Amino acid sequence: xxxxxxxxxxxxxxxxxxDGDTLVAxxxxxxxxxxxxxxxVAGIREIYFRWQNELQFRPxxxxxxxxxxxxxxxxxxxxxxxxxxxxxxxxxxxxSQLTGVPTIMDNDANVGALGEAYYGxxxxxxxxxxxxxxxxxxxxxxxxxxxxxxxxxxAGEIGHMNLVPDGPDCLCGSQGCFERMCCGLWLERDYGxxxxxxxxxxxxxxxxxxxxxxxLKAALMILNPEMIVIGGxxxxxxxxxxxxxxxxxxxxxxxxxxxxxxxxxxxxxxxSVLYGALVLASQTNPARSHQM
Numbered sequence: 001x002x003x004x005x006x007x008x009x010x011x012x013x014x015x016x017x018x019d020g021d022t023l024v025a026x027x028x029x030x031x032x033x034x035x036x037x038x039x040x041v042a043g044i045r046e047i048y049f050r051w052q053n054e055l056q057f058r059p060x061x062x063x064x065x066x067x068x069x070x071x072x073x074x075x076x077x078x079x080x081x082x083x084x085x086x087x088x089x090x091x092x093x094x095x096s097q098l099t100g101v102p103t104i105m106d107n108d109a110n111v112g113a114l115g116e117a118y119y120g121x122x123x124x125x126x127x128x129x130x131x132x133x134x135x136x137x138x139x140x141x142x143x144x145x146x147x148x149x150x151x152x153x154x155a156g157e158i159g160h161m162n163l164v165p166d167g168p169d170c171l172c173g174s175q176g177c178f179e180r181m182c183c184g185l186w187l188e189r190d191y192g193x194x195x196x197x198x199x200x201x202x203x204x205x206x207x208x209x210x211x212x213x214x215x216l217k218a219a220l221m222i223l224n225p226e227m228i229v230i231g232g233x234x235x236x237x238x239x240x241x242x243x244x245x246x247x248x249x250x251x252x253x254x255x256x257x258x259x260x261x262x263x264x265x266x267x268x269x270x271x272s273v274l275y276g277a278l279v280l281a282s283q284t285n286p287a288r289s290h291q292m
Contacts, residue, residue, distance in 0.1 A: 001020065001060045001061065001282075002017070002018060002019055002020075002057065002058065002059045002060050003017075003018040003059055003060065003061050003062065003063060003277070003278050003281045003282075004016075004017060004018075004048065004057075004059040004061075004062040004063075004099055004101070004281075005017075005018060005062070005063050005064075005273075005274040005275075005277035005278055005281070006044060006062065006063070006064040006065070006095070006277060007064075007065045007108060007111075007273035007274055007277065008031075008040060008064065008065065008066050008067050008108070009031060009067040009108060009134065009135065009273075010031060010033075010067050010080070010081075010082030010083055010134070010135035010136060010185070011030070011031055011134065011135045011184075011233070012028055012029065012030050012031055013028070013029055013031055013040055013043065013044070014026060014027065014028045014029075014270070014271075014273070014274060015027050015044055015047045015048070016271070016274040016277070016278075017051055017055065017057050017059070018274075018278050021119075021278070023271065023274065023275075024055070024057075025051055025055060025057070026271070026274065027047050028270070029043055031083060033082070033083045033084070036083060036084055036085030036086070037083075037085050037086050037089050037091070038085075041091070041094060041095075044095070044098075045098055048098060048099065059099055059101050060101055061101050061102050061103070061104075061281040061282070062095055062096070062099050062101055062102070062103040062104070062277075062281060063103075063104055063105075063111070063276070063277030063278060063279070063280035063281030064091065064092070064095065064103065064104070064105035064106075064111075064277060064280075065105075065106065065107070065108035065110075065111030065112065065273035065274075065276055065277050065280075066080075066091065066105055066106070066107060066108055067080060067082065067083075067107075067108045067135075067136070067138075068080035068081055068082070068086060068107070068108075069107060069153070069154065069157070070105055070106055070107045070153060071152075071153050072105075072106055072107075072149055072153040073153065075092045075104065075105055076088060076089075076090070076091075076092070077089045077090075077091050077105075078153075081136060081171055081172065082135055082136060082171075082185070091105060092104070092105050102281075103281075104280050104281060104283060105280075106147070106149075106280055107138065107140070107153070107156075108132065108138065108273050109130060109131070109132045109138030109139050109140040109156060110140040110141075110147045110149065110156065110276075111140070111273050111276035111277055111279075111280055112130050112132055112140060112231050112266070112272040112273045112276050113128065113129075113130035113139075113140025113141065113142050113147060113156075113229075113276065114140070114142070114147060114275075114276035114279040114280060115268055115271070115272040115273060115274070115275035115276030115277075115278070115279065116128065116130050116229045116231065116266055116267065116268060116272050116275075116276075117130075117142045117145055117279075118145070118275070118276075118279050119267075119268060119275045119279075120229065120266055120267040120268040120272060120275065121227065121229045121264045121265070121266060121267040121268075122142065122226070122227050122229050122264075123267075125142075125225075125226040125227050126142075126143075126144055126145060126226065127142055127143050127144070127223075127225045127226050128142045128225050128226055128227045128228070128229055129141055129142070129156075129219045129223055129225045129227075129228045129229070130142070130228075130229045130230075130231060130266075130272075131158065131216070131219070131228065131229070131230050131231070131232075132230075132231050132232040133182065133183070133184075133212075133230050133231070133232040133233075133234040133235055134183070134184055134231075134232030134233045134234060135183060135184050135185050135233075136159055136179050136183050136184075136185060137158065137159030137178055137179040137182060137183045137215075138156065138157065138158070138159055139156035139157065139158040139159070139219070140156050141155055141156045141223060141225075142225075158178055158215060158218070158219060159177060159178050159179035159183070160172050160174065160177045160178065160179060161177065161178050161215060161218060162174060162175065162176050162177055162178075163176055163177065163178050163181050163211055163214050163215060164176030164181060164211075167180065167181065168180055168181075168190075178211070178214075178215040181211040182208070182211050182212050182215065183234075184232075184233060184234055191204075195233070195234050196233065196234070196236070196237070199234065199237040199240060199241055200237075200240065202240070202244075205237075205240060205241060205244055206244060209241070209244045209245045209247075209248040210248060212245055212248075213245060213248040213249040213251075213252050214252060216228060216245075216249055216263065217249060217252045217253060220249075220253065220257075220259050220260075220261065221257070221259070224259045224260070225260070226260060226262065227260070227262045227263075227264060228262065228263045228264070229264055229265070229266050229267075230242075230263065230264070230265055230266065231265070231266030231268075231269075231272045232266075235265045235266055236265075236269070238265065242263065242264075242265060245263060246261070246263055249261055249263065
């Protein structure tokens, strides 16, 4: 089975070509926020036709991870909180028409969670919580190796849980949200430096992980997963981030709780969502789905 995988984010978008479980081609481009969905779809179209010509790539299915809320039941984009023009955009029919194959889409955090659960850090677990820590913050919940989406497809939206009562305004209209205090977009706006630079400063990290651990504590207390996996650009800070984060999380957890506190970086790096899109696309192919 060949799969066309798409990862649409607020900072970048990626396309991947899979032959079975092997990623045979990948291309990454920066998101043109001013161009909206038309610009991004045009880029995806160009990549697809080029791969058809150069690689003779003819997919059997397509999976999409979208960087914003998705109504999974109706397969429609709800909106993007970082790029305008996506509200109610009919992305799945457009990509399906482009490729001529069954196409399925979900929120990128849910898709990243699937990628790490089947191919990455959480491969040997039954339950996990995946958090993308990048331009924004999102979460994906895996229970018995399937995504738990909730009744309205909004489960896992940990980024807009309030961490600081009456804190700074968030793009969502609330204050002191997890995303507002910890995501890359706001770190750069608040401190005047890209997040990857800020995370090289041990003193900054010492204060930053207090908020980060506060959000993860909520996930542990509510879900009690076998593992928390953190993906996205900020997770690339490695031990500079994860060592103090684990220490801070241990301090914040109640002494009586025996909940597991396993927190690991995404093993697939930038490809978590692409591999998750591969898993998601298998749901359009029953024969392959039974093999996974």
